[in-house]
Amino acid sequence: MEFKTFFIKKVLMGFFVSVTCICAAMALIGMVFEPNTRFGYEAYLSPLIFGALASLATLLGYSKRELSYRQAAIRNVIQCLFIEAVILTVLFLSGLLAGPAMALSLGVSIFVIFLTVNLVLWVNDRRTAKTFNDALRRLQDGCATQEDEKA
Amino acid sequence: MKVLIKRINDKTDECLIIECVEVTPDIESIRSYALTKGTTLSGSSGERIYSFNLSEVFYFEAVDERVFAYTKNMTFELKSRLYEIENAYVDRHFIRCSKSFVINLMKLESISPALNGRFMANMKNSEKIIISRQYVPSLKRAVMGGN
Numbered sequence: 001m002e003f004k005t006f007f008i009k010k011v012l013m014g015f016f017v018s019v020t021c022i023c024a025a026m027a028l029i030g031m032v033f034e035p036n037t038r039f040g041y042e043a044y045l046s047p048l049i050f051g052a053l054a055s056l057a058t059l060l061g062y063s064k065r066e067l068s069y070r071q072a073a074i075r076n077v078i079q080c081l082f083i084e085a086v087i088l089t090v091l092f093l094s095g096l097l098a099g100p101a102m103a104l105s106l107g108v109s110i111f112v113i114f115l116t117v118n119l120v121l122w123v124n125d126r127r128t129a130k131t132f133n134d135a136l137r138r139l140q141d142g143c144a145t146q147e148d149e150k151a
Numbered sequence: 152m153k154v155l156i157k158r159i160n161d162k163t164d165e166c167l168i169i170e171c172v173e174v175t176p177d178i179e180s181i182r183s184y185a186l187t188k189g190t191t192l193s194g195s196s197g198e199r200i201y202s203f204n205l206s207e208v209f210y211f212e213a214v215d216e217r218v219f220a221y222t223k224n225m226t227f228e229l230k231s232r233l234y235e236i237e238n239a240y241v242d243r244h245f246i247r248c249s250k251s252f253v254i255n256l257m258k259l260e261s262i263s264p265a266l267n268g269r270f271m272a273n274m275k276n277s278e279k280i281i282i283s284r285q286y287v288p289s290l291k292r293a294v295m296g297g298n
Contacts, residue, residue: 009268069265069281072266072269073266076266121268125264125268126264128264128291129261129262129263129264129270131295132262132290132291132294133261135294135295135296136256136259136261136262136294139180139244139256140257142177142180
């Protein structure tokens with residue numbers, strides 16, 4: 001896959017799904033741990049920033065040569081750990097982590113978001129596969145008809 | 152469409168002529184079918200040399216500079232290179248799906264998504280072959296048309 005195609009298909013799509021999921025995770029975790037906290041407009045930037053950090057980590061999965069199934073799986077695990085490390089470090093350094101319980105909740109949320117993004121990408125690929133399979137069936141039926149006519 | 156069959160004496164002179172106003176996908180399909188049916192390959196299995204029809208082949212695989220053709224029950228080693236097979240039979244529904252595989256679309260059951268943007272080719276003999284990302288667009292073009 002060319003880098004441009006990879007960027008558009010994986011990184012950008014991952015970004016938009018991540019931003020949506022981060023907004024949902026922030027709302028849920030915030031309601032549990034900091035229910036009385038109020039934010040200014042700058043709070044709208046954090047899903048975008050964390051979404052960008054998470055999506056840029058998708059670049060770790062890019063390779064010009066074809067990865068084996070095992071290599072691809074290992075890269076996905078590294079990518080997930082990298083996202084966890086980067087986001088938790090940023091939150092810790094900016095003093096936004098209230099304690100271990102919040103860090104654990106965030107870690108689990110990041111993992112769930114990572115799974116959701118990959119699930120959305122997989123569902124998209126499954127839709128492509130379905131369209132392909134329908135076209136394949138038509139192509140094969142066309143040839144089978146010729147076979148029947150011959151018989 | 153009218154179908155005419157004219158008997159001739161010499162097998163080497165056998166040919167199929169399609170007279171059409173426009174080369175539609177249906178016409179292309181008939182052409183591919185005729186080409187596949189008329190093609191026999193020879194390959195070795197053990198000490199013996201066999202002749203088999205191209206349409207029986209599920210896929211070709213290159214392993215360490217050697218190329219094998221897989222039919223339902225047999226595996227034959229061929230003298231050709233994989234790129235030669237790819238070029239020779241691309242118009243007969245044989246498509247490259249990875250560095251080492253050329254598959255027969257007529258023997259393809261379905262594809263399903265695999266990890267990291269790749270797809271899995273599920274062949275009609277229940278074998279599974281990975282479709283590399285770089286060959287996904289050409290495979291889609293071959294089946295779904297378009298550029």
